[in-house]
Amino acid sequence: MVDAIKRGPSGEGWRALDLSPRLRALCAVAEKLSATPTRMVEEDWQPVRELGFDDKACLEVAHIVGIFNYLTRLADGFGLQLDDGTRRASETGEPLRRPGT
Numbered sequence: 001m002v003d004a005i006k007r008g009p010s011g012e013g014w015r016a017l018d019l020s021p022r023l024r025a026l027c028a029v030a031e032k033l034s035a036t037p038t039r040m041v042e043e044d045w046q047p048v049r050e051l052g053f054d055d056k057a058c059l060e061v062a063h064i065v066g067i068f069n070y071l072t073r074l075a076d077g078f079g080l081q082l083d084d085g086t087r088r089a090s091e092t093g094e095p096l097r098r099p100g101t
Contacts, residue, residue: 013031014027014031021047021051022051024047025047025048025050025051026048026061028044028047029044029045029047029048029061029065030061030065032044033062033065033066034065034069045058048061
């Protein structure tokens with residue numbers, strides 16, 4: 001899934017994956033909210049609303065998307081790099097472990 005998402009807008013990205021209707025709707029909202037937030041309209045939220053998301057749940061989705069965008073921009077802006085353990089975990093899928101565990 002991560003590799004498909006990394007292909008981003010130039011490729012099929014998440015659209016090529018066999019996702020549940022819930023994940024597909026959330027990915028569509030997250031993508032548009034991230035790439036073109038000023039173009040979001042009520043209809044963009046309709047697929048998640050049809051899945052039972054009320055105003056509060058939609059706001060929570062928007063907060064999560066916004067926080068991830070904010071943190072990524074900070075990390076990129078400061079040139080932060082992953083430490084070796086985190087990079088290895090992202091490449092291998094092995095979970096991170098606390099020291100001494």
